[in-house]
Amino acid sequence: MSSALILFAHGARDPEWAAPLRRVQAAVRDRAAGLPVEIAFLEFMSPTLADCAAGLVAGGANKILVLPMFIARGGHLKRELPEMLAALRAAYPDVEFALGDAIGEHEAVVRAMAGAALDALGA
Structure with missing residues (x-):
């Protein structure tokens, strides 16, 4: 299986x-x-997500992880992105599209942002 990542x-x-x-x-x-x-x-x-996915599929990807580079899951990720993924799954039924969590919800990212905030403060 050929995997790819979309940020x-x-x-x-x-x-x-x-x-x-x-x-x-x-x-x-x-x-x-x-x-x-x-x-x-x-x-x-x-x-766009559709154009990016089309290029990856044309290049042989059959498993694509879409990783939202958002701080948290808001309206775009709760409503629009699932609709976009449904359209991609319909257009490419032989490709597995997975959706990752918003990057800002990962504990390592939370810790890195806290560290950056303290660094900015000079703490």
Whole structure:
């Protein structure tokens, strides 16, 4: 089975907004050589989730984890993203699409943000 990872982010009008996500993408690629890792955006930026998934499927991926790069599960992740995944599953019935938890809900990320906050304070 050929796996791939999509880092799914909100998007913004300012293209510089995506720079930290590209750093995450590069770090994942460094740690998992050969794993296709792409970034998809909900709005304002491209590629969309559908376009990103199409490219990965065309490249041979048949198991794709969509990892929301959001602090928490809000409306986009509770309503819109499940609808998008349902459409992808219908379009690619032979591909397994899995949905990860919002990145900000992972304990390691919570601890890293707390540490960064204390570092900013100088504590």
